[in-house]
Amino acid sequence: MIMRKIFFLFMVNFSLLSCSNEDNIIIDEPIPSDSEAIYFPPNGSNEWETKSITELGWNQNELQPLLNYLEIKNTKSFIILHNGKVVVENYFGSHTATSPWYWASAGKTLTTAVSGIAEQEGLIDINNKVSNYIGTGWTSAPLAKENLITCKNLLSMNSGLDDTLGDDVSPANLQYVADAGTRWAYHNVYVKMQDVVAQASGQTWSNYFNTKLRDKLGMSGLWIQDGGLSVYWSNTRSMARFGLMIYAKGKWHSTQIINESYLNNATNTSQNLNLAYGYMWWLNGKSSYRLPQTQLLFNGSLIPNAPTDMYCALGKNDQKIYVVPSKKLVIIRMGDSADGTNFGLSDFDNVLWEKINALIN
Numbered sequence: 001m002i003m004r005k006i007f008f009l010f011m012v013n014f015s016l017l018s019c020s021n022e023d024n025i026i027i028d029e030p031i032p033s034d035s036e037a038i039y040f041p042p043n044g045s046n047e048w049e050t051k052s053i054t055e056l057g058w059n060q061n062e063l064q065p066l067l068n069y070l071e072i073k074n075t076k077s078f079i080i081l082h083n084g085k086v087v088v089e090n091y092f093g094s095h096t097a098t099s100p101w102y103w104a105s106a107g108k109t110l111t112t113a114v115s116g117i118a119e120q121e122g123l124i125d126i127n128n129k130v131s132n133y134i135g136t137g138w139t140s141a142p143l144a145k146e147n148l149i150t151c152k153n154l155l156s157m158n159s160g161l162d163d164t165l166g167d168d169v170s171p172a173n174l175q176y177v178a179d180a181g182t183r184w185a186y187h188n189v190y191v192k193m194q195d196v197v198a199q200a201s202g203q204t205w206s207n208y209f210n211t212k213l214r215d216k217l218g219m220s221g222l223w224i225q226d227g228g229l230s231v232y233w234s235n236t237r238s239m240a241r242f243g244l245m246i247y248a249k250g251k252w253h254s255t256q257i258i259n260e261s262y263l264n265n266a267t268n269t270s271q272n273l274n275l276a277y278g279y280m281w282w283l284n285g286k287s288s289y290r291l292p293q294t295q296l297l298f299n300g301s302l303i304p305n306a307p308t309d310m311y312c313a314l315g316k317n318d319q320k321i322y323v324v325p326s327k328k329l330v331i332i333r334m335g336d337s338a339d340g341t342n343f344g345l346s347d348f349d350n351v352l353w354e355k356i357n358a359l360i361n
Contacts, residue, residue, distance in 0.1 A: 036083055038083055038084045038244075038247070038248050038251075039083060039084030039085045040084055040244065040248070040252060040253045041084075041218070041237075041241070042218070043216075043217070043218030044218060045218075046097075048085075048086050048237070049084075049085045049086070050085055050086045050087070051082050051083075051085040051086070051087050052087070053087060053088075053359075056082060056087065056360075058087075058359055058360050059358065059359055059360075059361075062355070062358040062359040063088065063359055065355060065358070066088075066355040066356065066358070066359055067090055069351070069352070069355050070090070070092065070333070070335075070352075071092050073318075073335075073338035073339070073348060073352075074318075074335050074336035074337060074338055075092050075333060075334070075335040075338075076091065076092055076093065076095035076099070076101060076236075076334050076335035076336070077090070077091050077092070077095055077097075077099075077101070077236035077332070077333070077334045077335065078090050078092075078236075078331075078332065078333050078334075079236055079237070079240045079330075079331065079332040080329065080330075080331050080356075081240060081243070081244060081247075081329065081330040081331070082327075082328050082329060083328040084244055084247075084248075084330075091236075092335070095334075095335075097235060097236065097237060098235055099235060099236075100220075100221065100233045100234060100235055101233065101234075101235070101236070101319075101334045101335075102224075102231050102232070102233050102315075102319070103231065103232045103233070103234070103239065103313075103315055103319050104231065104315030104316035104317060104319045105313075105314060105315040105316055105319075106239075106313035106314060106315030106319040106320065106321055107231065107232035107313075107315065108190060108280040108313070109242075109246075109280050109281055109313040109321070110209070110213070110232055110242065111190060111191070111193050111194055111280065112155060112266050112279045112280045112281065113213055113242075113246075113257075113258055114194075114197055114208065114209050114212060114213055115151065115155060115193050115196075115197060115279075116250075116258045116259060116262040116263065116266065117212045117213065117257070117258055118196075118197045118200060118201060118208070118212075119259075119262065120258070120259045120262065123197070123200040123201055124151060124196060124197065124200045125151075126150065126151040126152040126155060127150055127151070127152055128150060128151060129147050129148070129149060129150050129151075130146075130149050130150065130151055130153075130154065130192060130196060131146060131147055131149075133151075133195075133196040133199045133200055134192065134195050134196060134199055137171060138171055138174070138192065139161060139171055139174035139175070139176070140171055140172055140173075140174055140175045140176070141160075141161070141174070141175065141176035142176065145160070145176045145179065145180075146176075148160070148179055148180040148181070149161075149180040150180065151193060151196055152270070152279075153180045153181060154189060154190050154192055154193050155190065155193065155266075155270065155279035155280060156184075156270040156271045156277065156278075156279060157184055157185060157186055157187060157190065157274070157277060157280070158180065158181050158182070158183060158184045158185075158271050158273055159180055159185075159187060159189055160176065160177055160178040160179050160180040160181070160182060160183050161174050161175060161176065161177060161185075161187060161189050162174075162175040162176070162177045163177075163185035163186060163187040163292075163293070166188075166228070167188040167227060167228035167229050168188075168227075168228040169188055169189055169191055169192060169228050170228075174189060181271070182273075183273065183295075184271065184273035184274040184277070184290055185295070186291075186292035186293065188228060188229065190280065191228075191229070191230055194230060205223070205230075206222070206223050209223070213242075213257065216252060216255070216257055217238075217241045217242060217245055217252055217257070218241060219234060219238035219241050219242060220234050220235055220238050221233055221234025221235070221238050222234075236332055236334050239321060239332050239334065240330060240332045242321070243313075243321045243322075243323055243330040243331075243332060244330050245257060245258075246263065246267075246321075246323055246330075247323050247325065247328075247329075247330050249263060249264075250262075250263045265278070265279065266278050266279035266280075266281055267279075267281050267283070267311045267323075268283065269283060269286065273290070274289060274290040275287060275288055275289065276288070276289035276290070276302045277289075277290070278311065280313075281311045281312070281313060282302060282311065282312050282313070282314050282345070283302065283311050284301055284302045284303050284306050284307065284308055284309070284310040284311065284312070285301050285302075285307070285308025285309060285310070286301065286302065287299065287300070287301075288300070289301075289302045291345060302345065303345075303349045303350055303353055304350060305350045305351075305353035305354050305357060306322070306324075306349070306350075306353040307324045307326055307327060309324065309325055309326045310322055310323065310324045311323055314345055314349075316337075317335070317336055317337035318333060318335060318336075318337055318338045318346060318348055318349075319333070319334055319335075320332065320333040320334075320349070327360065329360075331356070333352070338352075
């Protein structure tokens with residue numbers, strides 16, 4: 001029995017020594033751990049831990065070219081988080097860490113998040129029709145067609161309402177084009193989800209948003225009405241806090257802010273008309289995509305240079321939240337339009353990712 005044990009131990013040691021690097025066994029060196037916990041900055045404080053480019057093994061020589069490109073492309077602020085810690089944080093011109101800026105349509109994802117919170121609290125069900133919460137007559141569509149429109153249709157941008165009539169969401173301007181679920185079109189009618197949440201909660205949209213999301217993440221900012229639009233303004237770190245919570249699958253520190261299952265649905269294809277769209281999150285790496293203000297279907301990935309698992313919030317004039325789970329990255333860009341006025345996605349995204357890849361790869 002003793003000889004058999006000695007032989008067994010000998011064979012185990014021999015097999016370890018003879019393993020190649022392809023077997024992921026490294027002799028005389030510690031096996032690196034990939035289990036670093038996600039870092040969350042404390043609420044009510046400017047403290048935010050950092051991580052160096054050297055520590056990550058990134059290419060330090062590519063940082064300045066990235067910053068130079070951002071500056072000439074009218075950027076006001078830029079942040080890269082790795083697993084929650086700040087690796088790059090830059091402000092350009094007179095813009096500072098405390099300067100407010102608008103999220104534009106990147107802020108649609110705030111409405112997505114709060115809708116998920118309202119659902120997990122039992123206030124709404126996104127599969128219910130919108131008129132269950134705000135009454136009938138909220139559109140000019142025939143009642144039978146209006147009653148086809150669910151909250152999920154608003155979140156997925158397939159309400160079937162006419163997207164060519166501008167941002168006004170009064171009933172007269174919300175006209176029927178196709179049955180809900182049969183046509184994808186980027187439309188400001190999503191803002192009706194804010195009315196749904198307000199009615200269901202018995203609070204104003206701002207109060208519910210502040211209590212259930214903003215204050216829990218330690219964000220600053222407020223909603224400002226701009227014609228038919230409800231636009232969120234905050235400093236850049238507040239946008240980074242939100243992006244980090246999304247990256248952390250709805251958690252903030254030890255608290256689950258948003259149900260992980262809901263967030264998973266929000267950041268994956270929500271319908272078969274635009275594979276690159278979730279619940280107001282844009283999705284990279286799909287085989288095709290549609291863009292605002294057109295019914296054309298484009299083949300290929302949304303941002304070819306970006307990682308295929310990236311999803312993002314995109315706002316007018318190049319407001320950006322990029323979330324890349326495989327790289328543990330959250331990236332924020334605020335500023336004026338990099339080139340001409342645009343509605344969210346632009347050539348700037350692809351070139352910017354070329355510069356980011358040079359830094360991180």
